[in-house]
Amino acid sequence: MMPDMATMSSIAGYWDAAARRFDRGADHGLREPRGRTAWAHRLRAWLPEAPADVLDLGCGTGSLTRLLVEQGHRPLGIDLSPKMIAHARARLAGTGAEVVIGDAGKPPVGRRKFDAVLARHLLWTQPEPQAALRRWARLARRGGRLVLIEGRWNAPPGAVPYAERAEAxxxxxxxxPAVLREALTGLVSDLRIEPLDDPALWGWETDDERYAVIATV
Incomplete structure (x- = not known):
């Protein structure tokens, strides 16, 4: 079922409210050199050689977008939250990087194609994740990369939806990983899954499952 405008507004409002404190998370703000270095190393390994056109979906405050710029890529960041995008624009000021407000599940990019499509912890927010995956794959040039940073969280009993109607x-x-691999069948090739259990990436020792899917479209 497609989300209605009220649901999307509720979700955007949730992330707007989180924007001011979002970068306090070690893995969000990437303020510590150790974390920035860990993420930069993996982006270099996962993405095509720079300069590449990279679509950064659910870019948030632009921490990964900034790393992409520093590595010589041409990123376009998309996020549903206007306040997240405001923080991203401040972080990217003077770099020439483009960030826009929009639904990352249905990226407002027209006919543009990209050498790589990158999404970090975005699928859990999608009302129709398999449809989103199909759209993302279509946005990559033939032979381009799809990079999905995902996980399976240890949710506490009785956890409530993060935004109104987000239980959908x-x-x-x-x-x-096996479910995501199956969802990508027919969309990609050369798919590999890389565990992301290095504490430097998150700022702490994790006890849930975190991984990246790197595939060719």
Missing amino acids: TPWAHGVE
């Missing part, structure tokens, strides 16, 4: 998101607590 089928992967609300993340997605197992």
Whole structure:
């Protein structure tokens, strides 16, 4: 079922409210050199050689977008939250990087194509994650990369939806690698899954499952 405008407004409002404190998370703000270095190393390994056109979906405050710029890529960041985008624009000021407000599940990019499509912890927010995956794959140039940073979270008993009507998101607590692999069948090739259990990436020792899917479209 497609989300209605009220649901999307509720979700955008949730992330607007989170924007001011979002970068306090070590894995969000990437303020510590150790974390920035860990993410930069993986982006270099996952993405095509720079300069590449990279679509950064659910870019939030632009921490990964900034790393993409520093590595010589040409990123376009998309996020549903106007306040997240405001923070991203401040972070990227003077770099020439483009960030826009929009639904990352249905990216407002027209006929543009990209060398790589990148999404970090975005599928759990999607009311129709498999439809989103199909759209994302179509936005990559032939031979381009699809990079999905995902996980399966340890949700506490009785956890409530993160925003009004967000309980309609089928992967609300993340997605197992095997399920995501199956959802990508026919869309990609050369798919590999890389565990992301390095504490430097998150700022702490994790006890849930975190991984990246790197595939060719």
